[in-house]
Amino acid sequence: MQLRQYLEERNLPVAVFAARLKVNASSVYRYMSGRVPTTEILRRIQRATDDEVTPNDFFLSPANAGAACECGAPAVVFAPGEGEPSRAWCLVHWPCR
Numbered sequence: 450m451q452l453r454q455y456l457e458e459r460n461l462p463v464a465v466f467a468a469r470l471k472v473n474a475s476s477v478y479r480y481m482s483g484r485v486p487t488t489e490i491l492r493r494i495q496r497a498t499d500d501e502v503t504p505n506d507f508f509l510s511p512a513n514a515g516a517a518c519e520c521g522a523p524a525v526v527f528a529p530g531e532g533e534p535s536r537a538w539c540l541v542h543w544p545c546r
């Protein structure tokens with residue numbers, strides 16, 4: 450299930466869920482818009498939602514459906530850290546270029 454849907458169906462405030470993950474609310478809004486959290490945060494989200502929101506829900510989200518690397522290959526867009534730009538992760542080449 451998408452994170453946004455999970456929170457909306459439960460009327461769970463972003464601030465409350467963010468506190469459970471020990472991240473700030475702005476990070477949760479980025480995850481809700483389809484940005485992929487770090488591996489550690491993906492684990493916390495899966496635990497906090499009783500396995501309802503899994504890593505695949507991020508990698509296969511509509512927000513990532515059209516994402517592309519600079520080389521044109523499909524990519525996953527990760528949530529940036531504070532003050533960092535989003536990073537597109539090439540799914541075909543490692544490393545890309």
Ligand SMILES: [Zn+2]
Pocket residue numbers: 518519520521522539540541542545546
């Ligand atoms: Zn690439």
